[in-house]
Amino acid sequence: MISHELIPNNVNLSRNRKLKKALEAWHPKFMKWWNDKGPAYYQDKEIYLRTAVSVEPSGWAHFKYVKMPEYRWGIFLAPLEGERTIHFGDRLGEKAWDFIPGEHRKDLRRLIVTQADTEPASVEQQRLLAATAPSLYDMRNLFQVNVEEARHLWAMVYLLQQFFGRDGREEAEELLYRCAGSQDSPRILSTFNEPIETWLDFFCFATFTDRDGKYQLGALAESAFNPLSQSTRFMLTEEAHHLFVGETSIARVVRRSAQLAKEDPEEDIKRQGGIPLEIIQKYINFWYSSSLDLFGSENSSNAANFFASGLKGRFNEGNRKLYPDPKCLEGTYVLEVPDKEGNLREEHIPLRKAMNAILRDSYIQDCERVMKRWNRQLEKEDYPFRLRLPSVRFNRKIGVYAGHHFDPEGNLLTAEQWERREEEFLPTQEDRDYVQSLMYQVIEPGKFAHWILAPKKGINGKPIDFEYVRM
Ligand SMILES: [Fe+2]
Ligand SMILES: [Fe+2]
Numbered sequence: 001m002i003s004h005e006l007i008p009n010n011v012n013l014s015r016n017r018k019l020k021k022a023l024e025a026w027h028p029k030f031m032k033w034w035n036d037k038g039p040a041y042y043q044d045k046e047i048y049l050r051t052a053v054s055v056e057p058s059g060w061a062h063f064k065y066v067k068m069p070e071y072r073w074g075i076f077l078a079p080l081e082g083e084r085t086i087h088f089g090d091r092l093g094e095k096a097w098d099f100i101p102g103e104h105r106k107d108l109r110r111l112i113v114t115q116a117d118t119e120p121a122s123v124e125q126q127r128l129l130a131a132t133a134p135s136l137y138d139m140r141n142l143f144q145v146n147v148e149e150a151r152h153l154w155a156m157v158y159l160l161q162q163f164f165g166r167d168g169r170e171e172a173e174e175l176l177y178r179c180a181g182s183q184d185s186p187r188i189l190s191t192f193n194e195p196i197e198t199w200l201d202f203f204c205f206a207t208f209t210d211r212d213g214k215y216q217l218g219a220l221a222e223s224a225f226n227p228l229s230q231s232t233r234f235m236l237t238e239e240a241h242h243l244f245v246g247e248t249s250i251a252r253v254v255r256r257s258a259q260l261a262k263e264d265p266e267e268d269i270k271r272q273g274g275i276p277l278e279i280i281q282k283y284i285n286f287w288y289s290s291s292l293d294l295f296g297s298e299n300s301s302n303a304a305n306f307f308a309s310g311l312k313g314r315f316n317e318g319n320r321k322l323y324p325d326p327k328c329l330e331g332t333y334v335l336e337v338p339d340k341e342g343n344l345r346e347e348h349i350p351l352r353k354a355m356n357a358i359l360r361d362s363y364i365q366d367c368e369r370v371m372k373r374w375n376r377q378l379e380k381e382d383y384p385f386r387l388r389l390p391s392v393r394f395n396r397k398i399g400v401y402a403g404h405h406f407d408p409e410g411n412l413l414t415a416e417q418w419e420r421r422e423e424e425f426l427p428t429q430e431d432r433d434y435v436q437s438l439m440y441q442v443i444e445p446g447k448f449a450h451w452i453l454a455p456k457k458g459i460n461g462k463p464i465d466f467e468y469v470r471m
Contacts, residue, residue, distance in 0.1 A: 008074030010055060011158065022161040023075075026172055030153075033176040034069065038123050039146055041130040043068050046470040047143050048459065050241075052076055052151065055234060063460045065470065071147045075158045077230035086224040088317050088326040089310040096224045096310075100163050104309055107302075108225060109164055111311060113171050114188055115216060115232075116156030117178065119149045121192035122205070124180035129202055132439035134449035138199070140459065140468035141245045145206065148238045155231045163227065190397065191290045198435045199452075200275060203253065204287035206246025207370060212294045214239050215315050215363045222313030247370055251377050252453040254280060258383035259453075273450045275435060277378075277385045282427045283435075284387060285408055288367065289395035295360040297399045298335050304352035314355065315362040328352050335400065338393075342404040342412045364392065395426065443471055 007013060007027070013020050035043070046065040054060045055076050084096035100108055123146050133139035153175065160168035178185045186193045191209055196202050217232040217239060253275060260274035261267040269276045296303065306312040307328065316322055325331070333354030336344040349357075367389055375386050391410030393401040405418035408425055427435075438451045446465025448454050458464045 007154075008053070008072050008076075009158075010077060011075050011162075013075070016162075019158075019162050022169055022172075023158070026157060026161070026169075029173065029176055030073075030150075030157075031069065033120065034123075034150060037120070037179060038127060038150070039068060039130055039143060040127045042139075042143075042469060048140055048462070048466070048468045049144055049147060050460070052234075052238065055079060057237075060237060068143060068147060071150075073147070073151045073154045075154055076234045077227060078233035080226060080230065084226060084229070086310040088222065088307065088313050088328075089224075090308045090327070091224065091310050092326055094224075096226050096229075098226050100225060104225075104311060105164070107306060107309070107311055108228070109160075109167065109171070111220065111306070112156055112159050112228065113175075115220065116153060116160070116171075116175055117188045118192050118213065119152040119156065120175060121178075121180045121187040121189075122146075122209070123149050124187075125192065125194070125196040125205070126202060129196065129199060130441075132199065132441050133443070134199055134439075134452050135442050135447060135454075136445055136468040136471075137448075137455060137458065137464065137466075138249065138452075139443075141249075142202065143469075145210075145242050145245060148242070151238070152235050155235055159227055159231060189294055191287075191294055194290060197432065198439050199249075200253065200280070200283050200435050201287070203246050203249040204283050206242050207250055208246070208284075208287045208291040208367065209294070210239060210242040210246060211366060211370075212291045212363060214243060215359055215366075216294070218315045219312045219317075219359055222317040224310030247373065248455060249452070250280070251374055252455060253451065254374050254387070255377040255381060256451060256453045258378050258381035258385070261383060261385075262381065270434070273438065275438065275451050277387070279427065279431050279435065281387055282425065282431060285390045285394065286426050288389060290397075292360060292364075292392060293396060293398040295363070295399075296356045298357040298360075299347075299349050299353050299400065300356050301353060303355040304350070307352050307355045312355070314358055328355075333357055336393075337400045338404050338412075342406075344412075360392075364389070390425070443469070 005014060007023055044067060046067055048063060049066050050061045050063050051072050052061050052074060055078055086092055086094050086096055126142060126146060129142055130139050157172045160171045178187055180187050181193045181195060196205055217236050220232040221229050223229045257269050257274045257277050260269045260272035264272050314323055328351040331351045332348035333351055335347050335349055335357060337347040338344055371387055371389055378385055390408035391406060393406040393410045394408050396402050405413040405415060407413055440449060442449050445467045454464055458466050
């Protein structure tokens with residue numbers, strides 16, 4: 001049952017005076033954050049947005065025009081499916097927790113704060129984009145993602161305030177204080193401090209970084225701590241749209257670029273005002289490699305502890321066809337580890353310590369499927385260029401490959417070779433300036449910027465020329 005108070009919720013907030021007080025004290029601070037660091041434009045305009053109103057799979061959201069500051073951010077837990085037991089790790093078969101066992105408080109706090117920090121961060125990173133929106137449809141999608149990331153912040157703040165007492169209330173304040181890209185108090189994870197300057201960055205971010213979110217949330221949805229599992233499961237329903245925005249938008253750009261190439265006698269996409277596929281590839285290289293860092297170190301005792309104590313599982317942990325062994329006390333994960341010179345040797349890591357790498361591998365497989373679908377756009381245009389994911393070793397700042405240079409095929413490079421060739425692999429300032437030069441705002445319903453195709457369908461069955469933002 002959803003209650004429609006100031007803060008819509010299905011956590012019985014009206015009967016929980018302490019939590020209600022904490023959340024009501026936090027609410028105005030959140031609104032100040034939203035106004036100062038959220039979308040810089042069109043806060044006073046009516047946007048055609050989806051709002052979560054129920055946790056039932058059928059009809060969990062409704063669509064209507066709202067002004068963003070009036071969006072109903074709420075706290076929703078997916079329902080528990082009967083009595084849950086812990087289904088992996090050392091405590092296999094024990095009853096799952098409605099409260100946090102003291103010995104796991106510190107670890108859970110860390111997991112929740114790290115996840116929570118990414119939610120407001122992405123809103124901050126994307127705050128200026130509306131000024132160059134390629135269409136009203138795209139602008140609406142941006143704002144939808146923004147309000148839902150802010151709701152994810154609410155979901156995590158609920159956990160902090162309800163289960164971590166004073167520490168939790170302090171963490172909730174800190175979440176509004178740190179800021180993406182800030183020198184003094186940056187966001188916790190580096191991808192969430194990278195500037196999102198153009199819509200090409202945004203679409204790559206929504207494809208690769210939101211997809212990391214999907215895998216992290218999926219792993220937390222397996223948690224022995226019921227409220228964390230329930231919150232993250234509901235967040236995943238919203239997350240699916242963010243991934244849709246990323247993937248389908250890049251597909252529209254890629255296909256447009258191929259069309260423009262075919263229109264030019266020398267296949268010069270730039271001359272035709274589009275984004276060259278080589279540049280799109282470099283943006284993929286950047287955002288994908290940065291997002292891989294979010295999984296953490298391939299060989300990690302923290303990851304082993306989280307798994308052992310039932311805090312964080314693998315993606316789809318409950319699928320015993322996929323993972324027949326719920327304990328992972330035996331067996332190893334084979335990882336190619338560079339020595340001091342960067343030459344690769346195989347190392348066998350105890351399975352539990354490799355949980356970050358295992359989660360990352362699920363993510364990589366998913367990204368491979370996305371690349372196939374993007375390349376299908378090129379096939380449909382009968383254009384021979386193909387996009388690809390760079391090697392997992394490429395451009396890494398965290399984990400065993402950090403500190404060495406590899407090209408996108410995964411070949412070791414010397415520092416000199418890297419310096420000479422980096423501009424083949426990653427966006428240069430010139431590339432960024434070029435992409436930026438294409439960004440201009442289009443606000444006539446049904447019209448799209450030159451560098452991107454219209455989508456196949458509108459949102460929620462509405463036509464493409466629907467007025468998604470009422471200017
Ligand atoms: Fe999110
Ligand atoms: Fe997201």
